[in-house]
Structure formats: structure tokens, C-alpha cells
Amino acid sequence: MSLRARPDTYRAAVETRLGATSSAADFRRKAQFVDYDGLRAACESWRADHPGRPYGHRRDLGLNPRPHTDDPTPRLLPLEGGYYGARKGSEPLHVQAGQHDGKVLVVNDTEFTVPGATVTARLYALGGRPLADEVTARLDLAGQAITEVTTVTFARELPAAHLLRLTLTDATGRVRSVNDYLRCRTPMDLRSVNGLPFVRLEVRATRAQGPAITATVRNTGTSPAAMVRLALLDEAGEERPAVADDNYLWLLPGEERDVTLTPAEGRAESHAEGPATGSAGRNRLSVAARAYNAPRVCCGTDAVPVGCAAR
Numbered sequence: 001m002s003l004r005a006r007p008d009t010y011r012a013a014v015e016t017r018l019g020a021t022s023s024a025a026d027f028r029r030k031a032q033f034v035d036y037d038g039l040r041a042a043c044e045s046w047r048a049d050h051p052g053r054p055y056g057h058r059r060d061l062g063l064n065p066r067p068h069t070d071d072p073t074p075r076l077l078p079l080e081g082g083y084y085g086a087r088k089g090s091e092p093l094h095v096q097a098g099q100h101d102g103k104v105l106v107v108n109d110t111e112f113t114v115p116g117a118t119v120t121a122r123l124y125a126l127g128g129r130p131l132a133d134e135v136t137a138r139l140d141l142a143g144q145a146i147t148e149v150t151t152v153t154f155a156r157e158l159p160a161a162h163l164l165r166l167t168l169t170d171a172t173g174r175v176r177s178v179n180d181y182l183r184c185r186t187p188m189d190l191r192s193v194n195g196l197p198f199v200r201l202e203v204r205a206t207r208a209q210g211p212a213i214t215a216t217v218r219n220t221g222t223s224p225a226a227m228v229r230l231a232l233l234d235e236a237g238e239e240r241p242a243v244a245d246d247n248y249l250w251l252l253p254g255e256e257r258d259v260t261l262t263p264a265e266g267r268a269e270s271h272a273e274g275p276a277t278g279s280a281g282r283n284r285l286s287v288a289a290r291a292y293n294a295p296r297v298c299c300g301t302d303a304v305p306v307g308c309a310a311r
Helices: 007-018 024-049 081-089 187-195 279-283
Strands: 093-097 103-108 114-124 135-141 145-151 161-169 175-184 201-207 213-219 225-233 242-244 249-251 256-263 286-291 294-300
Touching: 007 024, 007 187, 024 081, 024 093, 024 103, 024 225, 081 093, 093 114, 093 161, 093 175, 103 114, 103 135, 114 145, 135 145, 161 187, 175 187, 175 249, 201 225, 201 286, 201 294, 213 225, 213 249, 213 286, 225 242, 225 256, 225 294, 249 256
Parallel strands: none
Antiparallel strands: 093 103, 103 145, 114 135, 114 161, 161 175, 201 213, 213 256, 225 249, 225 286, 242 256, 286 294
């Protein structure tokens, strides 16, 4: 959905789902929520009908972080909800649910069979309370194929807004795909997320191989943290263009997740000494984490908390 194409329609779509916006920052926060869900849904719908033909790489989705200009080395842009929604929906090995029928599928676009895989479906109230017994299926996933798993219906007794979590693990117990859906009866029911209590995140960061930085983000609250976004900051507190291996996460109370962020290539300016991805620049990077219902917190790459002004 392009903000440049029909700004009034776009704003109406955001505010119908998440309520009136009070500022540019509030609009951005809500728009990324809607963009993530919309682009993920587009990719998942396409893949359910076109196995073996991934959708998220298409240029008309606007997922290229490098703007189309005449400048041969344009400044890179931060990657936001639409990019990560499409990335989630385009995973080579991906578990997904139909948003209209609740049908759970695994899309395996790799060439390899995944034997002994397990798919688990869990329902939660927005406060984090389990709503029903989990549904588990064990199956072999053929390569270049779509496997139907089960159906998680939107039963009448379920709340108008609730969380569906799908988890796919292989025979060794390694998590291969996690997908969270905030399911709603009507678009306006999405506003229930505005009533989530504020929670506090904790983040730890360590240097990974090469220029990458691995962050562990944890929800220390008693309610879910919605749409947790991680980013790299330079020493001035400005966001550096980076690609995360996952982003815009849901974290249940007490849950933590590891995310690896790699500084993007290109003319990303930095106040650090040396190249943006060199050792000197990396020494001055910090990791920031925030959620729809959590303020921003930061940590340096030596796992020491650093100052982190709200933005």
C-alpha cells in the first residue's frame, strides 16, 4: 500500500483499524502495524495459490530499501513493517494460516523434504492467557510443495480480537518458522491492541560474525509485547540502515527472542571513525528495541545499557 499513491485512502485504512492518529510519530507506529499485516497477507495468499513462485521479491511491492533515484549511491532507508511482513510471508519454509478460513498450511519452497516436522497452533487472549488447548500435528514436509496441516476456526466463543501463534519445528526441535496473527472479527476490532498495558523490554547485544550484531530482546511485562521492532543506532542515536533476520515480533510475557542485524551496504553515514561496517564503526553501534506498547530501550554491543531517548 503506497502512501504516495492515495494518502487519504491510506490514512483512512490505518485509522479505521487502529483509531485516529495524534501525531506523525503515532501515525508511523500504526501504519507499520497495518503495513506488516497487509504485505504478509498478500505474500501468503499468493503462495497458497502459486506453490514454488515466491511473491515477496516483486519490485511492485516497494520492498527495495534503495530508493530509485539518479544518484548512483543513494542513502539507504530504514526497513519498516511492509518489508518485514513481506519477508515473513516469503520464508522458504513457512507456516501460515488463512485469515478467512483459518486453514493452516506449510509452504516448503526448498528442494528438500523435512521429515518429522511439528506444527503447533496456540490461541491467546490479548492479555497473554491461553484460550484453548494447543493443536499439534507431526508430519513430513515434501520439498516444492504445500502441506495442509489443520484448521483453526474463529469459533463464536473466541474474543473478537485474539492472538494465533503458529510454530514449525524440525525433527531436532529447531524452530524453523514462527508466525503470529492478531485475528479480528472486523477491522475495527484491531483497535483492541490500543488497550494493551505498557510493558518493558530488555535487550542485550553482542557482536556476531563479521559486521552483524545479535540482539536478545525479552518481554519483562505481564502482557504481550506487540510488534517489537529492533534497529541499529549510531553513536549520535540516529538509526542506521540494517537488515534484521526477523522483526516486528510478538513476545509473550517472559518470552525472549534472538535477532541478528546486519548493517546495510551503501552510503550510510556514521559519526563513527572508519567505514560504516568496519570495526571502528561497529564499536559505536547500539541496538534499540521498542514495541507498539513498549517504550524504546537501548543496549551497546558490550551488553551495557546506553542512553536511549524516546523517539
